[in-house]
Amino acid sequence: MATRHEGxxxxxxxxxxxxSAAAQSALVASWGRSMRLYGLNPEQGSPPNVLTDRELKDARERLGSLIATxxxxxxxxxxxxxxxxxxVLLADKDGxxxxxxxxxxxxxTFCKIGLWTGAVWSEESEGTNGIGTAxxxxxxxxxxxxxxxxxKNTTLSCTVAPIFDHRGRLMAAIDVSSARSDLTEEFVKLIAVAVVDAARRVEAENFRLAFPKARIVMAQLGFDVCNDRAASALIAVDEDDLVIGASRTARxxxxxxxxxxxxPLPAANLLGQHVDAERELAAAERSVIxxxxxxxxxxISVAAGIMGMGRATLHRKLKKLGIH
Structure with missing residues (x-):
């Protein structure tokens, strides 16, 4: 039997x-999906579905090295x-x-609520909630x-940020949840900043691990409206200065x-930098010599032999490149 609060x-x-709020509010849109798309009942009091030990192990394995990262x-x-x-919870892309x-x-307390490993917090299963809706x-x-x-979940406050992989695909999410009634909105705002920062740190580390031999370039490309901060984009560049990877923000x-x-995509072109081919070739040749x-x-004689050129040719190059 439903309580008065539930009703x-x-x-x-x-x-x-x-x-009229239904057309304006993202929250109400999520409530609409919960009721109309997933056929859920807000008064249903059963706890979240829980995976078997085998299913949880499989879910952890699908995330690969991210848990350790x-x-x-x-x-x-x-x-x-x-x-x-x-x-604090790390959830996979299925919630x-x-x-x-x-x-x-x-x-x-948290185990009874279902804020535990193996519980299914997708929006399809639990309706509007931090993990599932994020x-x-x-x-x-x-x-x-x-x-x-x-x-049954209205005692909770859940702050979540998604994690995207090195190709910009949804991979996981970090959640901070509390069941305390004295949690203030001001503290929730501080938690939100910390959760987003944590998710971006994990993304950045995962990106670097995906391109272990590349040079990682961080560029400030704009403003992230969702997170109310400058958007940091990560770009992976190989030894030839060609872009081989880009984070979701960069994409x-x-x-x-x-x-x-x-x-092939030159990093300089991508970042709007002028490419002086003649100057770069000279710099590369100077570095090698x-x-x-x-x-x-x-x-001089030994160096010329190593590079397969005559001593006179090397002297001309040294003079041209200003190498003394």
């Missing part, structure tokens, strides 16, 4: 879905928010937490208490796709 919450959702970042995040009664940080004294909308957000679709601001990145001379102990 009022369900009425509030139904009223919002039939009112995110470990230190999750540890730092928990050290910042754990004292306020929050738990299943695969790693967790939490205070042992709060474990029973993944569905692919943006950072907070679902605070009665913004949740299910009445968005520079119009890059897997197809454009499959073709200086290295060979150094390895030859300054002996």
């Amino acid at each position: 009022l919450h369900a009425e509030h959702i139904q009223s919002a879905l039939t009112g 995110a470990k230190s970042t999750l540890d730092r995040l928990y050290s910042a928010v754990g004292g306020a009664g929050c738990c 299943v937490p695969v790693d967790r940080r939490g205070y042992e004294g709060d474990d029973a 993944l569905a909308e692919q943006r950072a957000l907070t679902i605070h208490r009665d913004q949740h679709f299910r009445s 968005h601001f520079l119009g890059l796709t897997d197809d454009t990145l499959s073709k 200086r290295r060979v001379l150094a390895s030859a102990g300054g002996n």
Whole structure:
């Protein structure tokens, strides 16, 4: 039997879905998906579905090295928010937490609620909630208490940021959740900043690991409206100064796709820098000659032999390039 609170919450959702706010609010749009697309009932009180041990193991394996990559970042995040009664979760793209940080004294509460590894928090399963809705909308957000679709989840405050892989595809999400009634909106805003920063750190580290031999260039390309901050884009450049990879932000601001990145693309052109081919060739030649001379102990004849040219030819090049 539904409690009075559950009934009022369900009425509030139904009223919002039939009112003018339905066309304006992202939250109400999520409520609409929960009820109309997924056929969920806000008064349903059953806990989230939970994967079997085998299914959870498979989910963790599908994330590959990301769990290990995110470990230190999750540890730092928990050290910042754990004292306020929050738990930290790393969820896969299907909304299943695969790693967790939490205070042992709060474990029973969070386990009962379902904020635990293996629980399914997709929007399709639980309706509007931090993890599921952030993944569905692919943006950072907070679902605070009665913004949740299910009445049973309205004691929670959940702040989540998605993580995208080195090709810009949705990969996972970081969530900080609390069931404390004294959690202030001001502190929730601070949590939101920390969660977004943590997600970007994990993304950056994952990007670097995906291109271990490349030079990683960070460029400020614009303003990220969703996160209210400058957008940092990561670009992977090979030894020939050709772009071989780009983060989701770089792809968005520079119009890059897997197809454009499959073709040779000079980093200087991409970043709007002027390419002086003659000057760059001279600089490259100068660099090679200086290295060979150094390895030859300054002996012109030996250096010329190493480079397969005559002594006179090398002298002309030294004079032209200003190498003394």
